[in-house]
Amino acid sequence: MSIRSPNGIRKLSACPNCAAELGTAPVGTKPPHTYCPSCGTPIRPVWWQTVLVIMLMMLIDFGSGALLGLGGLSLLLFEILFLIPAMLLAMFLLFKNIQPKYATRGSVPPSLFSR
Numbered sequence: 001m002s003i004r005s006p007n008g009i010r011k012l013s014a015c016p017n018c019a020a021e022l023g024t025a026p027v028g029t030k031p032p033h034t035y036c037p038s039c040g041t042p043i044r045p046v047w048w049q050t051v052l053v054i055m056l057m058m059l060i061d062f063g064s065g066a067l068l069g070l071g072g073l074s075l076l077l078f079e080i081l082f083l084i085p086a087m088l089l090a091m092f093l094l095f096k097n098i099q100p101k102y103a104t105r106g107s108v109p110p111s112l113f114s115r
């Protein structure tokens, strides 16, 4: 039950519970897992990848509203309606380019001081 492979290198897309390799061979051919396929543990991408998705989502959402030249209430309505598509687009763009790294769902985000 180690997260490290036999040669001691930490696998990027390993299950945090059973250390099964969850990465896809060409990066981004499948969406990130929500459950480990081999042990069934609920998993999610690590906090910094979630932060990256949120930042990219905000950029896409507010950027597209600004590009369309909207203002006032129409801008607000557009942002609200476009939030979910922007989030899906952000997740697609991010996990198309980097391999998702997993943490167990409901676990405390790691701090710099816990090792």
Ligand SMILES: [Zn+2]
Pocket (backbone or CB within 6 Å): 015, 016, 017, 018, 019, 020, 036, 037, 038, 039, 040, 041
């Ligand atoms: Zn597992």
